[in-house]
Amino acid sequence: AQTVTQSQPEMSVQEAETVTLSCTYDTSESDYYLFWYKQPPSRQMILVIRQEAYKQQNATENRFSVNFQKAAKSFSLKISDSQLGDAAMYFCAYNTPLVFGKGTRLSVIA
Amino acid sequence: EAQVTQNPRYLITVTGKKLTVTCSQNMNHEYMSWYRQDPGLGLRQIYYSMNVEVTDKGDVPEGYKVSRKEKRNFPLILESPSPNQTSLYFCASSQQGSYNEQFFGPGTRLTVL
Numbered sequence: 001a002q003t004v005t006q007s008q009p010e011m012s013v014q015e016a017e018t019v020t021l022s023c024t025y026d027t028s029e030s031d032y033y034l035f036w037y038k039q040p041p042s043r044q045m046i047l048v049i050r051q052e053a054y055k056q057q058n059a060t061e062n063r064f065s066v067n068f069q070k071a072a073k074s075f076s077l078k079i080s081d082s083q084l085g086d087a088a089m090y091f092c093a094y095n096t097p098l099v100f101g102k103g104t105r106l107s108v109i110a
Numbered sequence: 111e112a113q114v115t116q117n118p119r120y121l122i123t124v125t126g127k128k129l130t131v132t133c134s135q136n137m138n139h140e141y142m143s144w145y146r147q148d149p150g151l152g153l154r155q156i157y158y159s160m161n162v163e164v165t166d167k168g169d170v171p172e173g174y175k176v177s178r179k180e181k182r183n184f185p186l187i188l189e190s191p192s193p194n195q196t197s198l199y200f201c202a203s204s205q206q207g208s209y210n211e212q213f214f215g216p217g218t219r220l221t222v223l
Contacts, residue, residue: 004152033209045153045200045214091152095209097168098143102152 002027004094006101013082014109020067021077021104023092030054032095034068034075039089039103048090051075084108112137116201116215123191124223131186131218133201139213141204142184143168144176146197147217153200159184160207191222 003026013019025034036048051059051068058066063080079086087108092101114135123129135142143158145168155168159178173195175187184203188195198219202212 035211037212043198043217045202045212047211050211093153096207097158098155098212099169100145100153102150 002094002097002099004092004099004101006090006092006104008104009102010105010107012107012109013079013086015082015084017082018078018080019082019106021079021090021092021106023075023077023101025073025075025092025094025099027073027094029096034066035093035095036064036066036075036077037091037093037100038086039091040085040087045091049077079106082108084110112213114201114203114213114215116199116218118218119216120219122221122223125192126190129188129191129220131188131199131201131220133184133186133215134182135184135201135203135213136182137203137205137213138181139203140181140206141210142178143202143212144174144184144186145200145202146170146195147200148197156186156199191220193222196220196222 005024032053034051038046038048049061065078067076089103091103117132140161144156145153147153154170157176159165201215204210204212
């Protein structure tokens with residue numbers, strides 16, 4: 001069965017600094033998708049970024065980017081210029097089927 | 111407005127009393143699914159549906175039922191709820207398959223006494 005591991009249950013970052021959240025996964029598939037979802041205190045799940053495994057280029061969405069290392073089965077999320085609104089739970093997910101990691105709680109310090 | 115709605119948002123019930131949590135989406139999505147979220151465990155998939163009349167088990171289906179009679183609706187049924195089903199439940203939908211962005215409902219907080 002596919003598994004997704006987020007080794008950092010909690011992290012903190014100073015406002016305006018950069019933070020990287022780690023994620024590793026286990027699969028025997030060659031074609032798949034990876035996601036990072038954000039869950040703020042409102043509990044709403046919001047897609048942050050999506051990566052297709054067959055694409056070499058790392059996905060980027062504004063201040064959010066990923067470091068996708070297919071051979072190492074690693075999919076880390078980098079948040080640049082952290083803002084107070086970035087404070088949330090972040091979940092890494094692998095597909096298919098859709099499997100979530102246990103999450104990393106990010107705190108942003110003003 | 112494109113959205114996934116869930117009802118109720120909060121529910122406190124007692125062991126054994128059948129309940130249904132409704133889920134509806136207005137985006138004409140084929141794929142719908144249910145997850146439960148528990149502290150320290152992340153989100154775990156309960157059931158999913160690739161299209162009308164097509165449903166399949168996820169990772170934690172025991173104690174739950176679903177149906178997909180219409181494209182827009184995907185209710186979650188607990189025939190005989192137990193305290194270990196106390197959790198936060200999310201419904202989600204996406205175009206075609208789970209490889210696309212999942213649009214999540216606001217969540218249903220269920221407490222079974």
